Amino acid sequence: MDFAVAVFGGIGAIFTGYNLIFLVGGFLVGTFFGAVPGLTSVLAIALLLPITYSIDVVPALIMCASIFMAGMYSGSITATTINIPGAPASMMTAIEGNALMQKGQGANALGHAALGSMVGGTIGATLLILFMPLAAQLTLLIQTPGKFSLVLFALIVIVLVQKETASKAIVATLAGMMIASIGIDVMQPIPRFNYGTATLVEGIDMMPIIIGMFAISEILIQARSGGDAVSTALVRETARTIRRRDFIPRFAEIREIGAIAYIKAAFIGYGIGILPGVGGSMAAFVGYADAKRSSKKPEDYGKGSREGIAAAESANNSMCGGAFVPMLSFGIPGDPTTAIVLGVLVINGLQPGARLVEHQLDLIAPMFASLFLSALILIPLTLFLLGPFFIRIVAIPRSILYACIAVVALVGSYVSTFSLFQMSLAVVFGIAAYFMRRAGYPVVSLLLGFILGPDLELYLRRSLSLSDGNPAVFLTSFDSLFFILLSCVFIYFMAIAPWRKRSNR
């Protein structure tokens, strides 16, 4: 009951002028970054991370949540209109939406994408609000050995989702864990890996890693690739054919898709969001694949299926709610965006866990409300009011765009602590991440390894300390055994079974 009251209070808190500005502003920023090919909502939040040092935690979290929801939805805009997904999570929408665009039904496709995002995002936010108290209670049942096994499970899943580049993913994760170990030891007051310097005794902050890996490296990657320059003529012609009144999906089409399709995709997306490090593109793909498998008209898929658009968008926006569950409960990010949101919490002295949910609900409840309102109100409103405008804005010259991103990233990394060292670190990590990405090493794995490495080591050493050095504690402790078995199940189904199938062919 207290939780419900707090959530309603959070909704009320959003409608103060200051918080409302961050809700709407964050949504518009997220929409822009999600729509423009080559930019992502992760980049938007990364660039805004240093600014959160200067503002209160509540508006910062409201803004992050609205950017997250907007970014997941807005990739469908360019995916549909010009067949370039604004975000990886919109690849399925590009297939179906652009096919409808070719038939002169682009606005209708955009409307269905917005409706799917709205329904999925609302369901995901609702499930987050409903299950968060239960998840918080569950965290209290998990003891230290169980926490170690849970973090290990998260790291295993982060590697398994990379599939084709497992070795490189493991190396990237290990690199993140190594970087995180620089500084004071997790249990003893001794410095590690400072190599005689006083600066490194303080450790490496998350902020320069995030700015470097997601902003600076992206600029360098775009410099190398030439960028996904969007033809201005194509964009103008596309925008000319889109009419606002066509955005509203026809009721007969919605009925044909069916409420079950939206709800099932939303639950799939929410469930996938809970898994660490998986993200929106997996949610969209699995939601789409399941809808195709159970569809009455699977032959329509690939040729402009509104059901496919609805399933993909519903799943990827519902994922936003799911991704917050492990992050708020255990400090294990569900995806790169929540990893950065975790940084916002840590910067403001908030520790994820049951205490955060029970005693500091007034700080995070507005964030839940932001997710809910962004999905329910802002998605359809933004499409209807600003849809044609956003289609045009993606043709902004890349030179201006990247110059702006560089300035925000570099100045942002400076103003957070007024330290040129932090700025320099961001550049160093950015250059390193550029070479890693070109060589196929996933930098998301590095970030998640950086975040989870200290917890893994702390829980390992604490468990062994409590059990007098007996490693059997990880098997005799029920919660630990559960997560170890879960890891084995995932390893089997995601790695061993596909490998056996390939070998038998």
Added chain:
Amino acid sequence: MSGKAVMARLAVPLGMAFLTGLYAFGVFNIRVQFDEGFVGPKFLPGLLCLIAFLLLGKIIWGEVRGLQSEEVDAETPAETRIDQLKWRPFWVAVSILAYVAAFKFLGYPLATFLLAAALISLFSETRPGLLKLALLSAAITVVFYGLFAVAFSVRLSLLPEGVLWILQ
């Protein structure tokens, strides 16, 4: 296969192996305050090093075998565009590093103006006119000063501290 191609494929794993070696050196230099048994401050870092070396060895071996089995591709016209672009990240990185080095010396306005001008020039398909370049760079400098200093009340140095120091 040319030496450059070999370097390009092996540079990252070899670089990471070198850094892992530095990290391993750091493991030996950890001074433990009290004994925690086998699993102490050195355990996980040591394990990370071991796994990293094994996997990097596997990756390097895989890259070497891949290089041996590849045939040299004939040059295609498309490679000219790629060749033109391959030095652009280098110049972008140099611009960014110069900005960091000069940020306090020149102050926010001048340093940011120069960075914006450099990046706009580097990313533009056709060289922009000087006046247009100056106006765009100035606009970016002013807009983001407004964002940081005015909207978020963050103090940014307007005066070139290095130049002032020289004049003293």
